[in-house]
Amino acid sequence: MPDATTGVAGPPLLEVDDVTMQFGGVTALDHISFEVRRGEILGLIGPNGAGKTTCFNVMTGVFQPTSGEVRLNGQKLVSRSRHQITRLGIARTFQNIRLFPEMTALENVQVGGDARHRTSVPGALLRLPRHRREERDGRTQAFELLDFMGIPHAANSLARNLPYGDQRRLEIARALATGPELLCLDEPAAGFNPAEKEELLALIRRIRDRGQTVLLIEHDMRLVMGVTDRIVVLEFGRKIADAAPAAVRADPKVVAAYLGVPEDAA
Numbered sequence: 001m002p003d004a005t006t007g008v009a010g011p012p013l014l015e016v017d018d019v020t021m022q023f024g025g026v027t028a029l030d031h032i033s034f035e036v037r038r039g040e041i042l043g044l045i046g047p048n049g050a051g052k053t054t055c056f057n058v059m060t061g062v063f064q065p066t067s068g069e070v071r072l073n074g075q076k077l078v079s080r081s082r083h084q085i086t087r088l089g090i091a092r093t094f095q096n097i098r099l100f101p102e103m104t105a106l107e108n109v110q111v112g113g114d115a116r117h118r119t120s121v122p123g124a125l126l127r128l129p130r131h132r133r134e135e136r137d138g139r140t141q142a143f144e145l146l147d148f149m150g151i152p153h154a155a156n157s158l159a160r161n162l163p164y165g166d167q168r169r170l171e172i173a174r175a176l177a178t179g180p181e182l183l184c185l186d187e188p189a190a191g192f193n194p195a196e197k198e199e200l201l202a203l204i205r206r207i208r209d210r211g212q213t214v215l216l217i218e219h220d221m222r223l224v225m226g227v228t229d230r231i232v233v234l235e236f237g238r239k240i241a242d243a244a245p246a247a248v249r250a251d252p253k254v255v256a257a258y259l260g261v262p263e264d265a266a
């Protein structure tokens with residue numbers, strides 16, 4: 001049944017089920033539950049320190065939660081390695097860009113694609129036909145992704161020499177190369193000017209139109225409201241809202257916690 005507010009149908013792709021994450025005395029996530037439905041763009045927002053990045057870290061195997069479970073397509077993710085979770089279909093970008101600075105843009109994307117390869121290490125060393133085929137396909141796919149992200153010109157440049165905006169786009173291309181069902185973007189528009197933000201917004205929609213589901217952490221309210229189907233709001237590690245953008249905007253709890261902050265200061 002399509003959701004009445006968002007029009008998004010289907011069973012949950014990702015379930016965050018009663019997750020608590022404590023760091024010593026700090027409760028970064030306090031019994032958090034929400035779903036990401038297949039095919040939607042879900043926003044995850046909240047003031048600084050609300051627990052958004054911790055949530056990504058728990059979902060992607062960086063942290064083991066203190067309690068609770070995360071499931072992708074019904075499969076439990078807690079206690080799996082980051083690598084296994086990537087293979088199961090979750091990719092992410094980071095608040096602070098993490099690329100291989102001494103590799104070209106193309107190589108950075110190919111490394112992302114390697115997560116999907118099925119060749120064994122001996123197969124790669126012996127350069128068996130399957131390995132060579134995968135390498136060739138990986139290179140073609142990497143070019144396509146650079147093109148899709150609007151940076152085909154960057155293919156042979158070292159990542160460290162790329163302008164900031166291109167590095168951000170490259171990070172998304174690399175995440176897409178793992179062939180994720182769910183793409184998690186942690187403040188992808190940080191440092192962008194309004195025109196770049198508009199372009200990013202269009203790109204995020206195109207990523208969803210390719211059939212991928214997107215979970216977006218973003219501070220820029222205009223961007224979040226403009227692109228998401230639904231928004232989950234965290235405050236002090238608790239979920240305070242989970243609704244369509246218009247409803248979130250009108251929710252007094254959210255206004256008090258977050259939207260009360262002038263947009264320019266957010």
Ligand SMILES: Nc1ncnc2c1ncn2[C@@H]1O[C@H](COP(=O)(O)OP(=O)(O)OP(=O)(O)O)[C@@H](O)[C@H]1O
Pocket residue numbers: 023026027028046047048049050051052053054055
């Ligand atoms: N590795 C860690 N060790 C100790 N405390 C941590 C760790 N990671 C996060 N925290 C704490 O957990 C809380 C939530 O942090 P988190 O980074 O998830 O918030 P956030 O919503 O992503 O904030 P921001 O918008 O500033 O990025 C904060 O109090 C933070 O200090």
